[in-house]
Amino acid sequence: xxxxxxxxxxxxxxxxxxAPCGTGAEEFWAGLRRPAEPIIDRRIPDFDPxxxxxxxxxxxxxxxxxxxxxxxxxxxxxxxxxDGAELPYDRARCxxxxxxxxxxxxxxxxxxxxxxxxxxxxVSPLVVPTVMPNAAAAMVSMRYGWRGPVETIVTACAxxxxxxxxxxxxxxxxxxxxVLVGGSESCQTGVMSNGFLNMKALSSSxxxxxxxxxxxxxxxAEAGGALVLEEAAxxxxxxxxxxxxxxxxGSTADAHHITAPAPDGRGAIACMRAxxxxxxxSAxxxxxxxxxxxxxPLNDATEAAAVAAVFAxxxxxxxxxxxxxxxxxxxxxxxxxxxxxxxxxxxxxxxTMGVVQVDPAFDIDVVLEPRRWTPGPALSNSFAFGGxxxxxxxxxx
Amino acid sequence: xxxxxxxxxxxxxxARHLGIGAEQLVPGVLLGEDLGLDSLAGIELSMSxxxxxxxxxxxxxxxxxxxxxxxxxxxxxxxxxx
Numbered sequence: 001x002x003x004x005x006x007x008x009x010x011x012x013x014x015x016x017x018x019a020p021c022g023t024g025a026e027e028f029w030a031g032l033r034r035p036a037e038p039i040i041d042r043r044i045p046d047f048d049p050x051x052x053x054x055x056x057x058x059x060x061x062x063x064x065x066x067x068x069x070x071x072x073x074x075x076x077x078x079x080x081x082x083d084g085a086e087l088p089y090d091r092a093r094c095x096x097x098x099x100x101x102x103x104x105x106x107x108x109x110x111x112x113x114x115x116x117x118x119x120x121x122x123v124s125p126l127v128v129p130t131v132m133p134n135a136a137a138a139m140v141s142m143r144y145g146w147r148g149p150v151e152t153i154v155t156a157c158a159x160x161x162x163x164x165x166x167x168x169x170x171x172x173x174x175x176x177x178x179v180l181v182g183g184s185e186s187c188q189t190g191v192m193s194n195g196f197l198n199m200k201a202l203s204s205s206x207x208x209x210x211x212x213x214x215x216x217x218x219x220x221a222e223a224g225g226a227l228v229l230e231e232a233a234x235x236x237x238x239x240x241x242x243x244x245x246x247x248x249x250g251s252t253a254d255a256h257h258i259t260a261p262a263p264d265g266r267g268a269i270a271c272m273r274a275x276x277x278x279x280x281x282s283a284x285x286x287x288x289x290x291x292x293x294x295x296x297p298l299n300d301a302t303e304a305a306a307v308a309a310v311f312a313x314x315x316x317x318x319x320x321x322x323x324x325x326x327x328x329x330x331x332x333x334x335x336x337x338x339x340x341x342x343x344x345x346x347x348x349x350x351x352t353m354g355v356v357q358v359d360p361a362f363d364i365d366v367v368l369e370p371r372r373w374t375p376g377p378a379l380s381n382s383f384a385f386g387g388x389x390x391x392x393x394x395x396x397x
Numbered sequence: 398x399x400x401x402x403x404x405x406x407x408x409x410x411x412a413r414h415l416g417i418g419a420e421q422l423v424p425g426v427l428l429g430e431d432l433g434l435d436s437l438a439g440i441e442l443s444m445s446x447x448x449x450x451x452x453x454x455x456x457x458x459x460x461x462x463x464x465x466x467x468x469x470x471x472x473x474x475x476x477x478x479x
Contacts, residue, residue: 125437125440125444
């Protein structure tokens, strides 16, 4: 990273994921190659907070998004081997950056109902800490005693990607030795789901088919994803297994419209170019892009045009896992960063499921079947409501 | 209340709220040190019993409570007075 001090590099040493297509990295990876049922509202079928050490008392004071974040973090730290009592780092130099789009939507909605139906005296004293978007990061911090910067990023559907990039900067800048990054989201409440529906963002067919000519909106999803980032030399010294290096990132805004992307894709183009510059790479060196690819008419058109503009001569392989996972909003960037990390691990690109015919207007190489891939510089994109854009660049470690 | 309120019904309701076995709610058990309830969890438990039995426990009364037995007596006294 350009802002790195003393040549500090950042590597991914652990991942944890809960998504509608699978819990745990292996199940998730296998799930990315299975066609998804046509469901507009995709949930994790068998989530059990007690499996992740969440007690009854903790469960009462955490909304589902925070539980998913804590569960993902628990997996990721175990995968990295940093979940034990002995930590090779000073906990004051270990940070947490989590993202979420909304926060504790279920508590907010159920307590609003209690206020109206049963009166002010019945509103739970736990509603504030349950609703607050920083609850997931706080829960992880308390469980593991990590006391470095513990922060939450709220940039709608770019939250997860911005969490990865901001966590990586804490390591590169020398503030932290390890940072747990990720995102979690669960907000499929009556108010939120009908809000998405009435703004015509959701698919009416229940089929998520990114970049397809017949794409008709996104399918909403819940998920939790977490990655452990460490300074490369320290990770190597302790014998950690490395998925990939976080080589750079970009963050820009459209400054255009609260929900629609700038029609010329200028924010997305600037974001990908900023990420490449940060990583010290040229566009020609990139071989793969894990796209935002929501399956909405506008996002996919804008993103395809932006990718075609930045990578005009090389046509890197583009995949969107949202054909399977649906769109998990503030968790999306996290689980997509994990999918990209797993692509490095397996030397394979997951397919863009749900696609029958790629929109002929798009001049990009959409991956439709699992494809062997020699790991090389690759991007993961997120483009959010509010015009927030995020890109991270991973390279072989 | 259609059913008489007894120590057993209060214990069963409190145990259900806390997600623990009723046998753990012996009179001398400390809500904080033994059961791990912090002040927020104590308020929440109190509110749950208030709603269940149509009673009102004041902040001052709740601040005096340290054991489950004390809470149970408080609830039973409030029910008897209502």
